[in-house]
Amino acid sequence: MTRYILRRIVQMIPVLILTTIFVFSMLHLAPGDPISLILNAKNRPYTQEDFDRVAQQLGMDKSLPMQYLTWIGNILQGDFGTSIFMRRPIGPILVERMEATAVLALGALIFALPIGIGGGILSAIWRGSIWDKLINAVIVAGIAFPTFALGLFLIVLFGVEWKVLPVGGMTSFGDGSLLDRAQHLILPAISLGVGPAAIIARLTRSSMLEVLSQDYIRTARAKGLASGVVVRRHAFRNVLVPVLTVVGLQVGFLLGGAVLVEIVFSWPGMGELIVNGIQQRDFPVVQAGVLVIAVIFILINLLVDVIYAVVDPRVRYA
Amino acid sequence: MSETMKAIGATAIDRRDLVKGAAIGAGALAAGLPGIAPLATASAQDATPEARVLEEGSGGTLVVDINLDPETLDVHQTLTAATSNVVAQIFEGLVRAKPGTVEVEPALATAWEQAADGLSWTFTLRQGVTFHDGTPFNAAAVKFAYDRQFDPENEFYPLGQWTLPSSFDFLAGTEVVDDYTVRFTLSKTFNKFLYRIGDLSIVSPDAVAKYRETFGENPVGTGPYLFQQWDKGQQVVLARNDAWWGGTPTLDQVVFRGIIEPGARTAAMVSGDVQIAIQISAEMVQQLQGNDAYRVVSGPTGSLWFLAMNVEFPAFADLKVRQAMNYAIDKDTLVSAVLTDTADIAYGPLSPAFAVYNPKVEEFFSYDPDKAKALLAEAGYQDSEIVFRVPIGDPNMLAAEEMGTVIQDNLRAVGITTTIQSAEAVTWMDEIRSPENELTEMSWNIAPILPDDMFNGILSKASLPPGFNTSYWVDDEYEELLAIGRTSLDEQEVADAYKRMQEIVMEQAPIVPVCHRRSLYGVSNTVHNFLAEPTGAFYLYNVWVG
DSSP states (O other): OHHHHHHHHHHHHHHHHHHHHHHHHHHHHSSOOHHHHHHHTTTOOOOHHHHHHHHHHTTTTSOHHHHHHHHHHHHHTTOOOBOTTTOSBHHHHHHHHHHHHHHHHHHHHHHHHHHHHHHHHHHHHTTTSHHHHHHHHHHHHHHHSOHHHHHHHHIIIIIIISOOSOSSSSSOTTOOOHHHHHHHHHHHHHHHHHHHHHHHHHHHHHHHHHHHTSHHHHHHHHTTOOHHHIIIIIIHHHHHHHHHHHHHHHHHHHHHSOHHHHHHTTOOSHHHHHHHHHHTTOHHHHHHHHHHHHHHHHHHHHHHHHHHHHHOHHHHHO | OOHHHHHHHHHHHHHHHHHHHHHHHHHHHTTTOTTSBOTTTOOGGGGOGGGOOOOOOOOOEEEEEOSSOOSOSOTTTOOOHHHHHHHHHHOBOSEEEOTTSSOEEESSEEEEEEOTTSSEEEEEEOSSOBOTTSOBOOHHHHHHHHHHHHOTTSTTHHHHOOSOOGGGTTEEEEEEEETTEEEEEESSOOTTHHHHHTTOOBOOHHHHHHHGGGGGGSOOOSSSEEEEEEETTTEEEEEEOTTOTTOOOSOSEEEEEOOOSHHHHHHHHHTTSOSEESSOOHHHHHHHHTOTTEEEEEEEOSOEEEEEEOTTSHHHHSHHHHHHHHHHOOHHHIIIIISTTSEEEOSSSSOTTSTTOOGGGGGTOOOOHHHHHHHHHHHTOOOOOEEEEEEESOGGGOSHHHHHHHHHHHHHHHTOOEEEEEEEHHHHHHHHTSTTOOEEEEEEOOOTTOHHHHHHHHSSSTTSTTSSOTTOOOOHHHHHHHHHHHHOOOHHHHHHHHHHHHHHHHHHOSEEEEEEEEEEEEEETTEESOOOOTTOOOOOTTOEEO
């Protein structure tokens, strides 16, 4: 097991190197640069001299490979650099933002998991019934409905019309209590969790149907076990294997793909940070943000594979 | 004009009347504050001090949506207009704009004197002022603020110097005469020195030394509100500075939030979470005007939205073609239908809010497609597909894509075919500053104070790319007048120069002026005494909520 994990970690390294090169060149080769943005920020005339001075201040007067190596060298020493626009070190910014995104992703997962797995199992057990059809309809709607539209819809309904939940932000000003935080989390977590819940439900349903048609289930039923016991004891664990993979992928999606929800709900997370960073050509911020998300994505995949190996012994020896 | 455009134009006229009615109604609700300029009619005069009747009252917490989380609260390093509204409450300069006007009045300085040769200015500082951390304000603090930004030898220079580059190139240095007297020496005369020096914000030297890199998270100035707390990505909280030299500020607290998504901005306002939203879109103006609890506060600016034609590109090398472009654009429809009267029609480079506005520019062009066609025929214009560049996602460019489509339609009607090339805003900024650029939308957003910022920013030799003279237009007479405008100490000569420059631009027509945007604030009717300043300043010291 340890060897398996070690091997997987070593395999991460080339993936990460490629990611950094890719992000770096995408940003630097694309049109637009932070220097003009800074100089033009106040719509005051500026000269080539000003341009050169700011380029030098940002270390952007050096060649691209040189800039890349400097960046990587600093990263290896734990220095993510300084944000061009925020004028402060990126490390603490990433910590703040990651925390917010993790809370949001966790909230979405807490919403999505029971609903997705529960819905999928029920719909499989009641296959063909009106309930199955209803759940399926909700699943299709959940996958098809754009998150930002759902978010705005929830804001208007709960925040503006009924005024029962806050319309955005992570805490109220002057209040940071747990209840206040939970109230702020509900709407964004639902908006973000609906898509994954639907995908998990669909997969659980098909996986459950497949398991239920297996011989050992028929045998269990033939023994005279109650159908609830058959599902709980014999089917559920086997359903979990494929579902787990998808949940892992969904967590990656929740971390990196929460952008729209974060913007609609003014949630100060990674997605918002990276989008603003791209718009402002804040290269070091975008580079660091994408790198962190890539690392998390890879780690989650690793974690899923490890859990996989625990749940299904065959994986370990493959 | 196509049939669709006629239809849009027709509905827009009705809508415009509604807009006017609503704005006046909202003004009346705010206890008949005449300072709140009704949309579509206001000019700088609407907000003269005589017209301002301030309501008595104080207290409350005001929540302002500035559309973007501040990047830093170090006033010497801020870049965005959103953040300038926050730091303006914490920091002050030696002088400030007199409320409701573009004139200068004392702030941290009480008096000043210009040397006869124009090469030095001596300021007498206000006594008894302290920074929020208790550090006394004096001449050394003024010199420190200058050195931090402009003297590479200064210990804190790398933390401060950033955003005010060549617009201060006339300054040679500062000198402490005594504790409350400071002298600035100039390397060349600059007649608008007083206006520029207001931008030099004074920071607490002790706090900069104490916090260093984190001064941007612990800002200390002398302003009416002092920094309390910053939940990054969420809100900045300021509290009343009871020791302010200008009297006790009215609000207990000011909270700044940066909501990005337009729908969420409206929701936050309507749900009562936010009382003032800055720089709202034309769409949000309409949503708020349907609601009795809000008003739209609006005022003129010095901004220009225009089309830049590259005069080095064969088609636009011919003056007649450039004139035809000016006759072809239906500005009235653009302003009323596309922008729903959130902007005023532009006839020249400067808006009427500038003191040196030359009304003669209005005589140059009107919407006249037939004349445009005739001019094109005279010029022997060969229609070829001109690439017309349009940005996506830049709020300063207003409804850039919708505007582009109507303009394309206008041009097609006179026989000029264009292909719209849209690009994300920053990419577009790069594209338009290359010689390959033929025609682009552009805007230049400044306060109506220094004409030099407009003339030198978009049409001078100095601002050829990488600057923003995307017309590549250079004119000798214009350059001479530009220099007079900057350096002459004879006010009449300066005014004459700027008036003549407006005419030259319209004679040579390197641009098509389209509109001057208005400043637009969504304001809850619980907010009292909030006014749109012609300078774009954001004064909250006498605003209260109740």
